[in-house]
Amino acid sequence: MSSSVMDMTLRWLFLVLLGCASAVSPSMYGEITSPNYPQIYPNNANETWNIQVPDGYGIRLYFIHLDIEPSDNCEYDSLQVIIGNEVQRVFCGRHSLESTGFPKETFYPTTRMKLHFNSDFSNQERYTGFAAYYVAVDVDECKLSNPCSHFCNNYIGGFFCSCPPEYELQEDQSTCGGNCSGGLYTDLRGQISSPGYPSPYPENSRCEYKILLELGYQVVLTFKAQDFDIEAPEDGSCIYDSLIIKAKGRKFGPYCGRTPPPRIETGSYEVDIDFITDSGGDNRGWKIYYSEDAIPCPTGTFQHAIVNPRKDKYIFKDMITVKCEEGYEILYGQKRLPSFRAKCQADGTWSNANLRCQPVNCGDPEEITNGDVDFTLTTYGAMAVYHCTTEYYTLKGEDTYHCSLDGFWRNSKKETELPQCAAVCGKSSVIWETRILGGKGAKEGYFPWLVRVASSPNGLGGASLISDRWVLTAAHVVQEDESPTLKVGSVAHHMATEIPVKKVIVHPEWTIGSNDGRLNFNNDIALIQLARRVELDECVYPVCLPQKGESDHPAIREAGYVAGWGTTERLQKTKHLQFTMVPLRDLEGCKKIVPKNHTVNSNMLCAGAAGHDSCTHDSGGPLMFEDLKVRNEEYKTLYIAGIVSWGVKCGEFGMYTKVQNYLDWIETTIEKEEREENDEEQPEPLKICKK
Template sequence: MKLRWLFLALLGYASAGSPSMFGEVTSPNYPQVYPSSALETWNIQVPDGYGIRLYFIHLDIEPSENCEYDSLQVIIGNEVQQVFCGRHSFGSSGFPKEKFYPTTRMKLSFRSDFSNQERHTGFAAYYVAEDVDECDTANPCSHFCNNYIGGFFCSCPPEYELQEDQNTCGVNCSGGLYTDLRGQISSPGYPSPYPENSRCGYKVVLEWGYQVILTFKAQDFDIEAPEDGKCIYDSLIIKAKGKKFGPYCGKTPPPRIETGSNEVDIDFITDSGGDNKGWNIYYSEYAIPCPTDVFKNSILNPRKDKYFFKDVITVKCKEGYETVLNQKRLPSFRTKCQGDGTWSPIHKCEPVNCGDPDEIDNGEVDFTDSTYGSKAVYKCRTEYYTLIGDDTFHCSGEGLWINSNNKSELPKCIGVCGKTSLSQKGRIFGGEKAKKGYFPWLVRIVMTSNFGGGSLISDGWVVTAAHVLPEGEMPTLQVGDVDYRHAKTIQAKKVIIHPDWPNADDEDERKNYNNDIALIQLAKRIELDECISPICLPEKGDTSRPAVREVGYIAGWGKAKPNKTKVLVNEPKILQYTGVPLHDLEKCKTDKAKAYTFTSNMLCAGGDGHDSCQGDSGGPLMYEDRKNNDYKRFYIAGIVSWGIKCGEMGMYTKVRNYVDWIEKTIEEVENEEKKEEQPEPVKVCKNV
């Protein structure tokens, strides 16, 4: 016994820091009485290549049938191997004997119930690591097993090699390459029995354009197989062009195999048993055809019943189908029959898809599908916009949405212009208050030191006078209400002065107002509605309007005087308006005005107390468009520019002369901004 303990001590010292080579396990309070309701577990682990030998020097656990009260369990994995209980003297017939467990891990679990009245003292046990003879217990090697303390190794006969798993011996029979157009391939040693535990690989590579044909004879096929024929022992597998044939086994050979490829892999796998002679394969060549049904929904030219290696055809998709390559549509493509029986290049004829039709500003598009022949219909969102252009498009065979004229240019929803509810006349210099709906395009332009007027000509642009806008300042605009205190404030994004507006050293002394016109781009577009909409521009080419003595309207928040008084008062909060007649330009060249410049870019209107005044500059001179039969509408003929004295005849910029400049300028700016992300339109009306 002393020698054993010395051996255990040496082993324990040598194994410090690793799974223990030995150890002691005792019950709680040992050698005193163990407590009631106890539960304790010990996990035992020894190094790999060893097992655990367990022995007791003391056992005194309350006895019961099947050890139901108190017990010590030996557990390996999830299974209980032994259960101990009872009172036994060391060396007696009932005392547990030493036992060896061929495992590196073990769990001991002790439990007691609610009482220990007889004062049992529990147990004391020792474990020690003991070498496992793997060759004797598991026989892990296919041929020769060699045991050593803590492990084992396998070895093979001279004609065999140890495989990657380090347990199995097999014959290296891979690497056979066959390139002749015809030939035979056999298993190792055929017709003698083939070797065990082997993986053999053979490869047939024929000239490009031929496929490999494999045939078998009944007398040349004998591979070990179980009774159910599932080829779980030995098997022959053929692989070609991504296809797999087999596995095959038994004495019945496979049928003739047309591999469809000029390259074939043959794999033969064997296990550790059997005494079968193996197999012999005959291989030959056959020209590989290309299929005729690959290009669905297409027209092939030339059309043949069969195509073979090196045949070239042109593929064109049928009407309503297309080939898309790298996001480019191909009207047709040429392809060649390859040696492996495939066409190259190969593309699909897919249904033409025009994608979702483009959206338009202030409009909607209704469609259910986007493939060839589908229809899309555009409309404007509200009655305050009108659609310009064709409203119906269809998906064409070219993958484009086109209208009835085969054009792809989208319609536009532009604001309904010049719409008014005005039905009476009044005055602005001592004039009447405008009501909502009279002039929904009127804009109050606010600067740091002054203010003026302007006219909305689209949902994103305002036209005004150049002299209203001081250089270097970006104005704000009040829109949507005749009372500017309740109006919506909109920020300006860009100010564009007419390029021919003359410079002046002192604006207060300016005498030349030729080309007095400017455009203001809004920072955000306006959602047109009942309280705000644009005024129309004059029609190009119509020089007959407005005519001399024809009465138009002016409106603004500039200085005014009450009826029956000649004293100017502060600017009104409510928009004022009046009617003014148009005069011949020569009539306006009075002695007082001789110092000023007169040009054909100007109009002269007003008089007799009907006139614009300070604060009205930039506002519109408006006339009714009598050619329109749909609704009463106004166009802007002039812009309040200059005058000698409020109440007398005033001068206006003649807008008709600038329609081309207005349209071209707006188009250029908006084209530059097409790629920019546009903010959501501003909603101005409060009662909607």
């Protein structure tokens, strides 16, 4: 025989033996003896026998020999009878069949037990142990545990339960209950009663009934005192028998006793009735009277709403139009609806019930640059008040806004445009005490908007801060330098603070070219946008721009100020800001003095007098005049009328770019640049003042 065939044969024999072993059924009887029986048992014995008989049987155990070393509580040697994890009996001692102490046969109502024998280290008296037999004995379950609710029938190896004729055996095969389920009631009115009513209802039963009406109706249940008798304990807890009503996810009950439930409006066209009984009691049961009623839709679903038509009761298929009271709105996603229609549905709910009249909410009011807004609520009628963060800004526009019906914050003029915190401009403490060229040193606070410019290749010049982000200067000063060096904050330029530049914007009609020998300075104006805003305070704030349309100001011979770090009357540059007063001159008169090959036009101003003038390195600086319409005893308010542009000879008169003519360009340019960077995150303002 080949090895492969032999392997297959052995494998088959192993499977056959395994199958035979697993098929062995519990034994009906057996003998168990101690080790070496009938000879003396060994020392230190420890042995266990498992006994099992078929289901439906118990075990009868008896001895024919018992000879185990005696001791108190069988401490030395013993035989234990164990069922589950509990020791039922313990045997030891020397007994004969005829002796009074010999154990009688014992019946154990179990299918499994263990016998455990153990001995200690010494069997000096030569005890011979034990011999015992077990026999499977039928158990009468009916007498042992009364497992059936009505009739119990025993047979060898088991039992079965049976019921009276009016009952049937339940799924547990031990309980008898009445057959009372499956009733369906579809008439608009009717009666339902417990099984056999008014005779006592069956025990151990679960009766289920269903009422199913047409859509749009609800089931109404009523009870009468004489028709209600369900077993109940004294505490009324309904733990014995109970009646339960279920409708539309709601539960009514449980009910029991002799007091009937109140009238029940279920709110549903579909109702389930459950009646559950236990094994005791002798009560008559119950009768329910049911009827239909149109299911009403609630009248208070739509809060803060104007409903049309208005009724005391709405029923299936009724339609209404819903509008909101003043101060409330209907939101459908992101859309506002003026009204909506709703229909009373068959289940007593409104269509579109998810739509609500919500308070008009304007959201948090927008913030403004250099300002704050105070508010508490954001709903209709709420108030928001704007103010600027420091005294160096002034609010332009109305400060108070209210949340309006359309969901926007509006001022008293119904406008949504927000106020602006404009920089306080032109405040100057300048005092003219004496006669740049013909000038004197400026003090802190005289011209806090003055900017010193160092550009390539044009060297030094001046400029003026006109907001916290923009600087105004002459085009010829910065025309060839995209990133000039700017310093502000001190009359001594070596003590001033450098401010970073983002962009230089020269007037589009300025002709870029060399300044040496230039004859045409028309449109000599430029804007510089700062990379960071400067924090306005007592050290630095802007000069005012002239008012649009005021062409009569400044007037001829009116005295203004020029200031800069340029050449003085000694033709030397200065480290300290110098200023002087110069009168405005008639442009036509200056034109006659200027060489005819120079361009002089209405975009220019002429100012100066003998010994009082701007000069080299003052280019781009301001020509300033006092705003006589602003009266204040503590300070003057100055505006920039001109920008130092060119001249024929220092110390006589100078030509200035007329700022009035470029106000539109300044405004539109700034708006365009700031609009384009609207989404850019801005850095914190730069603090200049060291105080």
